[in-house]
Amino acid sequence: MKNRAPQILIKVINTLQQHKNEFFEKLGEVGTEAEKKLLSLLSKLLNELQTDEPLLPLTDNWVDTDIWNQYLKYHHSLLNETNKKISWFQSPWLYVECYMYRRIHEALMLSSPISDLDVFKEPKEQNFLESQEAIRILCSYLQGLNKIENLDENQLKDEFFKLLQISLWGNKCDLSLSGGQSSSQTSSPLTVLEDLKPFILVNNMDYLWLLLINRKKMRQETFSVTRVDFVLDNAGFELVTDLVMADFLLASKLATEIHFHGKSIPWYVSDTNKNDINWVIEQLKAANTKCMSECGINWEDYFKKHSWVYHDHMFWTLPYEYCAMSQVAPDLYAELQKSNLILFKGDLNYRKLVGDRKWGFTVPFHQALNGFHPAPLCSIRTVKAEVQVGLAPGQGEQVAVTDPQWMNTGKYGIFQFDGHFDLA
């Protein structure tokens, strides 16, 4: 919070100042006034953060304002020592970090008529544009797999594992770890996979394969659909790796419908909103490389035909751990229960799956989920925060010896599965 969060806010403030004229050009004097208001609210926020002021209740009037304010009250009620306060550097990291992004949203809500502005649009788009070559390679690889029905089961499994790993390492490209600085994919995402294998600390890819291939085999007799849900993380390169995976799942008939869950407000700099998906699809459609434009056309079509479905829910931008979902957002929990497999992308999702706690490395994942079991699920995450469960005895300690920073860099990854094989 001391280092990265102020950098992120300062970058937003600078970008707004650089684009000053555009607000006037679009909206005249009203635009200039709204931009000034937004800048003053963000500068105030930066000051509160840097001086470790107490967290304040929200004053906007959005769908979740009351929930956030109740959450703050709840944290107050937990304090029984009078010398403590709910503040930026003294309260749980997961909470205050989410709160910062919600305060950015509040600043926007209070700066009508520019409330819809996505202050992170530019770095997200830059991430995509800088990763163009890697994206071209991926799209071309996917198009090359178009004779998927001719692959035997082992070949299909190899391709499935390859695309899963691409989606895992795509999670290295997030813009909050880098303080909002560029973090794109510049090398070929395919050739690096073998070299990266030793860095996968938990590898439950086999479970995912067994679950999906068994369902596919039994679908004719027992099941009519296989639904896979992606709880998305970052836009730009990571999003493309997820969409490529989703395309492959449909084409190989390992799944019959895909549901994506994104954020409804700008979040953790690079997290995906609906607009980001639309923008990526438009960029691909307009590309002058055939493999890319075909991906764009196909993906738009999947959404139109509802074999791909996009959802957002305010729960994803609340500070709650996922074990609270069934209480706080029973509608979302019920939606996820319809899934046959939920893939949780990224580090923030992992922090919310297991909670901001000092878990021992060998605590079973199932236990750390603390009752959150809407359907079989898997975390696909590069490790960037100091929380990790489900390791073999001694494994975490051993990695720490060779690489003391191992939990903060995104160099290591996991496929961590929880669930049973519902084949009856």
Ligand SMILES: O=P(O)(O)OC[C@@]1(O)O[C@H](CO)[C@@H](O)[C@@H]1O
């Ligand atoms: O969820 P993501 O995109 O994989 O990662 C988000 C993230 O970089 O944001 C925070 C930065 O402070 C870290 O907790 C976390 O690692």
Ligand SMILES: [Mn+2]
């Ligand atoms: Mn993210």
